[in-house]
Amino acid sequence: MRSGTINESLGIDAGTYDRVQITLRNPTTSGNPNARLFAYAPETNAFMCHWNVPVDTEMEGFQTYTLDLTSPPNSGSGTFEGTVGRFGWRGPWGVANGDTIYWKQMVVYNSVGCTNAEACNYAPYAEVDNGMCVLVGDSCDDGNDDTINDMITADCLCAGEVDDVQDAQSSLSIGMAPNPASMELWVTSSLALGRFRVLDAQGKVCLTEHSQSTSTAIDVSGWLSGTYLLETHLGGIPQVHRFIVHRP
Incomplete structure (x- = not known):
């Protein structure tokens, strides 16, 4: 019994899996009851190696x-x-006498894996748990920066x-020009600006105002050159915007 024709290949590395499970029925009375597993490289009938697997005789049912x-x-x-490329099995020597071996299933698997049947990555043949079970409700990363x-x-x-907060913020825009400003800074917004204030780099409040317009001019002609912060609460969401006052 082979896992495919010479033109078919499993294409797996020899180190990928560490177990093979075979289910068969051997009704013979062979004195040499060894099934033999052969491993083949792709596109050849010449085996790379083989193992003997002792099996019972006079079976009335399938055994694994x-x-x-x-x-x-x-x-x-x-x-x-x-x-x-392929695996293949040869039955115990009793077959040479015209007896029949019944093959039911062959499984190639890893002995280490997730053994929790409720996990998304449950490995039903695993013998030792690898501590990497993925369960419903586990945290993960969907790769989307717009979700939490x-x-x-x-x-x-x-x-x-x-x-929702990020979505709301993306629909609220603040524009400032020119930046750097020397005489006047125009602030434009997607909604009425409402209450806002300006602080200098030391945190001193330089201006507090309330505007019902989406376009507001701030006179900075008397301010010292430096970095300033515009605090807004557009749509109830606090935001901070940086601008510079500079005069040649």
Whole structure:
């Protein structure tokens, strides 16, 4: 039994998985009841190596056996390395006498993985938990800067909530020109500016006003050159905008 034709390839590295599980029924009475697993490189019927797997005889039902792929292959059979194209099984020697071996299933897997059946990345064949289970409700990053509180959903997807504050801020705009200013600074806004104030670099309040307009002029002709901060509460959201007063 092979996992495909010579033109088909699993295309996996020999170190990707560390277990093979085979389910079969061996009704023979062979005195050498070893099933043999062969590993093949892509596009060849020449095996790279093989392992023996002792199995029971005179089976009335299917039984499952597990091979550790990190164990040494049979002496002199080769090494298990490089790209694996196919796996193949040969039945115990009783088959040579015309007996029949019944193959049911072969599974290639990793022995280390998530063992929590409720996890999104549950690995049903894993034997040792890797501590990396992903559960519904776990925090994550959906890669969208416009969302917050990202978490794993019931569909095992990572999704966040729309940041309403950020959305609101993106619809509120403040413009200042010219910047640097020498005589007059014009402040334009998407909504009526409302109450605002200006502070200097030391935090001293230089101006406090209230405007019902979306365009307001601030006289800076008497101010010292330097950096100033314009504090606004457009739409109830506090924002700080920096401008410079400069005179040649």
